[in-house]
Amino acid sequence: MKKRYLSIFIIIALFTGSCSKLNEEPTAILVNEQFYLDEAQAIAGLTGTYRKLYESGQSLYNGLFQIGVEMATDDYEAGPRARNAHVRAISNLTHDPSNDRMEQLWKQSYDAINASNLNILAIEKIAAAKIDANIQKRLILEAKFLRALHYFNLVRWFGGVPLQLVPINSLSKDELYVSKSSEEQVYAQIIKDLLEAEALPNYKTYADKDKGRATSGAAKSLLAKVYLTQKDYANARAKADEVITQEGYSLFEEFADVFDVEKKNGKEHIFSAQFKGNSGYQGNSLAGRSAPADIPGINGDYADALHVQGGLYASYENADTRLPVTFTLGKISPVDGKFYNLSTPQFNKYYDESVVGNQSQSSKNTPIIRYAEVLLIFAEAENEIAGPSVAAQNALNTVRKRANATLLTGNLSKESFRDAVFEERRKELVYEYQRWFDLVRRGADYYIAKLKAAGKSNAAARHLHFPTPQRELNLNPNLKQHPDWINH
Structure with missing residues (x-):
């Protein structure tokens, strides 16, 4: 019975994701009758939906964000071993609607949304005798959180998108x-789903086997970020403050602890992409993609590179403890024991010392949202409402103090404090899929100025969104191209 369910779901994923054409046109596909019959199956079904965040290969939070989005910023570029022409086009801002990374962003997001919709519908229908009522409610709210996360990404990337709230059960x-x-x-x-998901349990109540699932704090934190993106600063501040004062998170004492495999899903990790190397090939591909390629025994890909001209590395103070965690200037070869200097800094956050020769199996998680970002959301929203108040400066300085960076003091203007928050986000959250979103929400003038200052002269206003993939336009006559990409 389970085998039947899986084969049917693959057909749905292939069709709705526009991966292949079907020779036949079945009129209906029933899924929930084949599966989702009890609590164990409900948990297994939703767990499969979580895996769509970080499956092996170039899945959304396992590399696709980086090559499909972050390359189009001032901090990243396609590295020497990034051979895909579509990736290099994004890095050079010459991408267009035929770019295959745009197709994957769209396809994988809707595949995950369809799975969330299926979770919600099917779990709601499970007989009361077959599932604990509290577990049933929790699983449905987790699915709504995941759906909100994917739609939040889609609307920021593509603007208006199809809003599908029920699973595809017909072709x-x-x-x-x-x-x-x-x-x-x-x-x-998105807001409706997240407001409902706030009823999830607090992360401290979850057993070890459930750590990494969505929680009340994850829903509130993501909602604060949604409000911030919409420039609804009052609600962003209020929701961030709620997380800060009620959810029980705090910063790790050392920045390096954020990326310590032994401290995963700890007090600073609000929601993360979960990786466990050498376990179903669920390693964090960012480790291998950024690792050095020319040091004997390390075998890195060096496909994700720092765009040095953007000035990120030079912006850190020398004593900033984030610097040696985020970047490396060289490595000791496990083959000959020699230290090899690198010509330019390379990303190091996800480098896993336990799998030196096979970084594709790194067990380090990628944060999707963590407590340090909530502090910065509060600082930014507070500044937009009341200027650089004591509360705004305290929130920002809490992050800077942990990093051993000079604390901000004095009479700052609202504009200078805003810039300080964005630069802090840049240094704190580098290589965590945040830079493109931050540049874009400041608007076209800011985005273009930052990229042109970094030598990316092709930057234009249309790059505040990605084009609707041409393949989707070809398959769905009701889709229209984003206005900024018509005739480009």
């Missing part, structure tokens, strides 16, 4: 040819 044109909803409609659904 009819009426069900598949969905028009785009407005950005406002998409955000309204």
Whole structure:
């Protein structure tokens, strides 16, 4: 029975993800009757949806964000071994609607949304005798959190997108040819899902086997970020303050602890992509993608590179403890024991010393949102409302103090404090899939100025969104290209 379910789900994923054409056109596909019959199956089904965040290969939070999004910023570029022409086009800002990374961002996001929709519908229908009511409610809210996360990414990347809230169970044109909803409609659904997901348990109540799942703090933190992106600063501040004062998170004492395998899902980790090397090939590919390629025995890919001209590395103070965690200037070869200097700094956050010769099996998690970011969300929102108040400076300085960076003091203007927060986000959250989103939400002038200052002269206003993939436009006649990408 389970085998039947899996094969049917693959057909749905292939069709809705536009990966291949089907020779036949079945009129209906029933999934929840084949699976989701009890609590164990409900948990297994939702766990599979979590895996869509970080499956092996170039999945959303396992490399695709980096090559499909972050390359289009001032801090990153396609490294010497990034051979895919589509990736290099994003790095050079010459990408277009035919770019295959855009297709994957769209396809994988909707695949995950469809799975979340299926979770919600099917778990709701499980008979009361077959599932604990509290577990049933929790699983449904976790699925709503995941759906909100994926739609939050999509609306920021592509603008208005199709808003699909029920699983695809038919291959009819009426069900598949969905028009785009407005950005406002998409955000309204994101907020609705997250407000409901706030009823999830606090992270401290989860058993070890459930750590890494969505929690009340994850829902509130993501909601604060949604409000911030919408420039709803009052709600962003209020929600961030709620996380700070009520959810029980705190910073690790040392920045290096954030990326310590032994401290995963700890007091600073609000929600992370989960990796466990040498376990179903679920290693963190960012470790291998950024690791040195020319040091004997390390065998890195060096496909994700620092864009040195952007000035990120030089912006750190020498005593900043984030510097040696985030970057490396050289490594000792496990083959000959010699230290090899690197010509430029390379990313180091996910380098796992336990798998030196096979960094594709790094067990380090990638943070999706962590407590340090919530502090910076509060500082930014507070500044936009009340200027650089004591509360805003304290929140920012809490992050800087942990990093051993000079604390901000004195009479700062709102503008200078805003810039300080964005630079702090840049240094604190580098290589955590944040830079493109931060540049874009400051607007076209800011984005273009930053990229051109970094030598990326092709930057233009249209790059505040990615184009709707041409393949999707070809398959769905009701989709329209984003206005900024028409005739480009």
